[in-house]
Amino acid sequence: MVQFPKWQVALVLFVLLLGAVFAAPNLLSRETAENLPGWVPREQVNLGLDLQGGSYLLMEVDIDTVVRERLEGLVDGIRSALRRAKIVYSDIGLDGQAATFQVRDLQTVDQAREVIRDIAREFVMQVDDGGRFRLQYSEQSLKDLTTNVIAQSLEIVRRRIDETGTREPTIQRQGDDRILVQLPGLRDPERIKSLLGKTAKLTFRMVDESSVADGARVPAGSELLSSTELDTAGNPRRYVVKKRIMVSGDTLTDAAATFQDGQPVVSFSFDSIGAKKFGDATRANVGRPFAIVLDNKVISAPVIREAILGGSGIISGQFSVQEVQDLALLLRAGALPAPLSILEERTVGPGLGADSIAAGKIASILGFVLVIVFMAGAYGLLGLMANVALAANLIILLAALSGLQATLTLPGIAGIVLTLGMAVDANVLIFERIREEIANGRGPVTAIDTGYRRAMATIIDSNLTTLIAALLLFMFGTGPIKGFAVTLAIGLVTSMFTAIMLTRLLVVTWLRRRRPQQLAI
């Protein structure tokens, strides 16, 4: 242990140099660091959202709604297919996650089976002896559907967030049906939340004039929808609107916020298919009202004055400027295939983040000073050497965090401070061993040699067990806790290295130079 091969000396110096180089960018301002030439490491410690401020949003994609919508579509399809084939059926509808119906005449079962198979290829069909049909998604097609819906949702979420000009957002899938959005440095998460909270499904439909909107009786094929507009009594207006969609929002090519007669409005334009459909529909219904429906709410219900053939139009209503801008943004970015709900939100303001960094710095510096003063007092010269190792430990830890681009969180800073206290443990173990060996009457060189040798197994055993705890924290923890586990684990490894290699190098060098007859410890 007192022999130090040249390559080991080189290794220690190399690691120290590497540590210094990778830690150095943290001394610079962010701008200076980013402008360093490409061949120098310029990564700074990656601050977590709790330190730099920002929002963490965990959202769930409501797949069930999509499944139900698809099944409703399937039911409509079955209805018309059976009618076309002149098969008499009854009791058609949804039963949980399945579409079901009954054929009257058992003779027609096989015919029905064939007709349905053509329109429901992705569904599993079961028919019992009584002529009752049951169709549901196969496991595979449900999985495919989920994957598609999530991929589309991710894309739409990304587009919506990009449109707001948020810098460096992280948007990723998590688990089966979740989307994680991380928005660093965001000052107003409420706007993003409200943007992501809307499906933004836009449809143009005719108002059903055969019925009054008093909620008493709604004809089949129509539905009662409430409006964003208020009536004179201050209650939301209600409209009976036909379920059949004239044109839907996915045929829009552009939307923008603008003004008309001093009122904020959204102007939009259709693609060629949408334009034709809209033109045909308006031509056929001049003089009647139609409804612009967004997420099952009527935005406005203007009367068609003349056929609209240009493929563009405006949406007016009781809007504020902000609402018009958001609506235009949502229409441009497209509709979400399924509603999103926020499961978890953590937003830290920039003020608290800055305060946490400042507090963490003070605590780290004070912790460092307390420990080195104590070590120097307790062990004298050896203590000073351990302190050099402790300082090197901090630098390498910082370098590792920067180089690996691990995220430093507030609990992570706590991990660093804790590491400061625990890092001297390896040295204390070694020094106490050396003390014992000297008390046993050994000379300095043998004492140091045996001290290191005997302490080594203990150091590795004890640190490995703590590493197990850190590993589990990393696996099961989320966000800030992961950050804590990372700094704790890196800190353990770097402290083992500095205690076993660096302090030993210092001690051995001192031993060679001075050749002390007695070890003052």
Add this chain to the structure above:
Amino acid sequence: MALIRKLPIAPNLNFIGHRKIFLAVSGALVLASLILLAGVGLNLGIDFRGGILIEVRTNGPADLSAMRSRLGSLGLGEVTLQEFGAEDEVLINVQRQEGEEEAQSAAIAAVKEALGTDVAEYRRTEFVGPKVGGELKEAGAWATVLAILGISLYVWFRFEWQFAVAALLALVHDVAAMIGFFAFTQLEFNLATLAAVLTVAGYSINDTVVIFDRVREVLRKYKKMPLLELLNMAVNQTLTRTLLTSFTTLLALLALTLFGGEVIRGFSASLIWGILIGTYSSFGLAVPLLTFMGLRRTVDDEEPGKTRSPEKAS
């Protein structure tokens, strides 16, 4: 100059002789913790129970009672307010709302609206839905159980099973004492403090392994020495190191508790208690427990060099 010379290398304190006292103290501690847990319970943070937490800085000193009555009239159920570190900083806790996740977002909006211009800065807004809260609770419980088992397995792998059982019991003791601390102080128990519990488990086992290492060593060295005397010797020989390391760790934690900020104060304060407990349990519980395990005295000699005749003890 080196003050360490004033400390004996191996004091001769009779720890194991008083093992019954230690065991009684530990038993009482665990029992008291369990009673506190059952009787008072933990003050669960929103991480585990779901709910809304908002930290605000007010314009001037906060008028807590006015804010309380304004938020209380929103019909959001239990709303608690507390001063948080400074007189113009307030922590608002809103209970989990009935209904789906949308109801929670609406509650946040309602609180923000009601506070209006009193608030200069929203420092933190956290919301955990019931679904995620349940998952975090489950993951936390798993992490704790797996950490204890994983560490014990490692000890089993490196030592004899008797050591692993003693380490396991000591770890359970530490975790129980930590939980008891949270039940007693009613400090918020959240993800960060759960991390503190696991860190204490890691620290405590670190301490225990150091002493166990020495036990194994003296077991090989002094084959004829009575077990009690031998265990005592191992504890005494490592005592200085045990105390020094705990002391430096406590120094660092003291700095963290005093200056690390309000957000992690519960975390750092509980770590201080945990380090004390973890240090105590390694010599006060883990080693005394070994006396009941029927340690085999003819330990397999992996390294024959270590079995030579006893060297003179200090």
